[in-house]
Amino acid sequence: MGHTDGVGFVRVDRRDDPRLRDYANLKDVTLRKSLEEAHGIFLAEGEKVIRRAVAAGYPVRSFLMTERWIDSLSDVVADTGAPCYVLPPDEMANVTGFHVHRGALASFARLPLPPVEKIVAEARRVVVLEDIVDHTNVGAIFRSAAAFGVDGVVLAPRCADPLYRRAVKVSMGAVFTLPYARMTRWYDGLSTLRDHGFWIVALTPAPDAVPLEECAVGRDRVALLLGTEGDGLSARWQRQADVRARIPINPAIDSLNVAAAAAVACYVLTRQP
Amino acid sequence: MGHTDGVGFVRVDRRDDPRLRDYANLKDVTLRKSLEEAHGIFLAEGEKVIRRAVAAGYPVRSFLMTERWIDSLSDVVADTGAPCYVLPPDEMANVTGFHVHRGALASFARLPLPPVEKIVAEARRVVVLEDIVDHTNVGAIFRSAAAFGVDGVVLAPRCADPLYRRAVKVSMGAVFTLPYARMTRWYDGLSTLRDHGFWIVALTPAPDAVPLEECAVGRDRVALLLGTEGDGLSARWQRQADVRARIPINPAIDSLNVAAAAAVACYVLTRQP
Incomplete structure (x- = not known):
């Protein structure tokens, strides 16, 4: 296994080695949130997603993987010049707190988010997430939005972090390529969209809402608002929207x-000319 | 806390009480699969989903909940007459192996599945799952299929179990109301659909496939085939289909x-007359 003697590869013997602290306790969401925020980092998991984060220009802090992943990622390790820590599979689970299915992790530095104006200035179709709390849902929405050619995503202040590991993984890296920004204030958060001429569509299951296909016909710029799991969009945002639409x-x-719902709505709204 | 002295409610002191064995080690998928198969049981979690399983006619073996859920489920416990074991929250996690977010579980006896013929005989729109291995995906597909008015689901022999706890939960109980059956053989599994006059649509991301909207126009009965995560549908089923369609x-x-993909496809195919 001469690979681990090459440039960048470092065998690590102790699970409490301070160089592994980016990867500690991955199952503890609260702890991870504060650690990732304090250090401005995020993690990517699996070869494909790691490559996409690198390609999107995020600076790599380090890699952590088991021996068997070295071959498939050695070019990325060499190109970035970041240290790659190599652990036996059992120790990997001891460091991270769970079985890392795809065997390779990388820690990245976050980049400053653009302002909301930057996202919406050139966009025709945007998705706005009010308070989606589940990282799986955030990742899945990014993946579908990117697939259907949505131009950007705007997050309310309390929406879950798209760069949290689970969101990154479920999005298959769409969180790296689909531009997004976070509002600083929820209360008048939709004003930027209105100022840029967006037709604002609030998605709701309410029976009195307009059928989705009819809600935005002929509109040049459309913003689709999606609300939290369970309670849906706030009453304020529903009132501020130009139309309430239902699937x-x-x-x-x-x-x-x-x-x-996001997948269907993105499909319908991006199919319209 | 007089409730727990009422008929049906039983305080349990020991986590290894044999009456709790239906609920042991919920995080261990392999162990659970063999236990649920050997005993013909499944679990439902949370008040809403438990009520839906009862309403669908599944016989309750027992309930397991913390004190605070007794009020909201006491009518169901009384109606079914099944024992309800009551545990402190900490002990609940010790029995099940994880924090039960919705605080109430129930164990049910499975019912015999109908034959595939029974599902397809009266249906106009069916979804066929080849080898979907992820319980979250199976549950999500049932929920969307039910929402869009699909009439039934047919599972290939190796598709994951819709009554596995995670699938039940993600489906919000749609696995109880949307009829489904499992093929005994994969190889000629589509023949029943063909014999019943179904137009068979294989969903694929392949660029040479027909756009989804055009694939089944004017067809009376349509079966939508969905393949495994990652590799997609088998080559055999793609060849046997009447049309390969892409979103x-x-x-x-x-x-x-x-x-x-299933949500969008069910939406499109059930909108057509």
Whole structure:
């Protein structure tokens, strides 16, 4: 295994080695949130997603992987020049607190987010996430939005972090390529969209809302608002929207999952000329 | 706390009490699969989903909950007459192996699945899952399929179990109301659909496939085939289908998540007359 003697590869013997602290306790969401915020870092997992983060220009702090992933990632390690810590599979789980399915992790420095104005200035279709708290849903929405050609995402102040590991993974790296920004204030957070001429669509399961296909016909710029799991969009944002729209569903079913609703709505709204 | 002295409510003191064995080690997927299969049971979590399982006619074996859920479920406990074991929150986690977010669990007896013929005989729109291995995806697909009015689901022999706890939870109980059956053989598994006059649509991200909107226009009965995460549908099933269809996406993105693709496809195919 001569690879681990090459430039950049460092065998690590102790799970409490301070160089591994970016990767500690990955299952503890509260702890991770404060650590990632304090140090301005995020993690990517698996070869494909790591490559996408590098390609998007995020600076690599380090890699952590088991022996068997070295071959497939050696070019990335060499190109970035960041240290690559190599651990036996058992020790990997001891450091991170769980079995790392895709066997390779990398820690990146965050980049400053652009202001909301920058995201919306050139966009025709944007998705706005009010308070989506589940990282899986945030990642899934980014993946679908990117697939359907949405131009950007705007987050309310309390929406979950798209660069949290689980969101990154579920998005398959779409969080690196789809531009996004975070509002500083929720209360008048939609004013930037209105100032830029967006037609604001609030998605809701309410039966009195307009069917989705009819809600934005002929509109040049469209912003789709998606609300939190369970309670949906706030009353304030629903009032401020130009139209409340619903996806027609079986009346016996209360609602769609927010990620499924987002996929359908992005499909419909990006198909319109 | 007089409730726990009422009929049906039983305080349990020891986490290894044999009456709690239906609920042991919920995080261990392999162990749970064999236990649930051997005993013909499944679990539902949270008040809403438990009520839906009862309403769908599944026989309750027992309930397990913390004190604070007794009030909201006491009518169900009384109606079913099944024992309800009550544990302090800390002990609940010790029995199940994780923090039960929605605080109430119930164990049910499975019912015999109908044959595939029964599902397809009266259906106009069915979804067929080849080898979806992720319980979250199976649950999400059931929820979307039910919401859009799909009439039934057919599972390939190796598709993950819709009654596994995670699938039940993500489906919000749609696995109880949307009829489904499991093929006994994968190889000629599509023949029942063909015999019943179904137009068979294989969903794929392949660029040479027909756009989804055009793939089934004017067809009376449509079966939508969805393949495994990652590799997609088998070559055999793609060949046996009447048409290979794709959801048009941004060429820079490799694919949609299978649950997002299912939501969009069910939406499009159930909107057509």
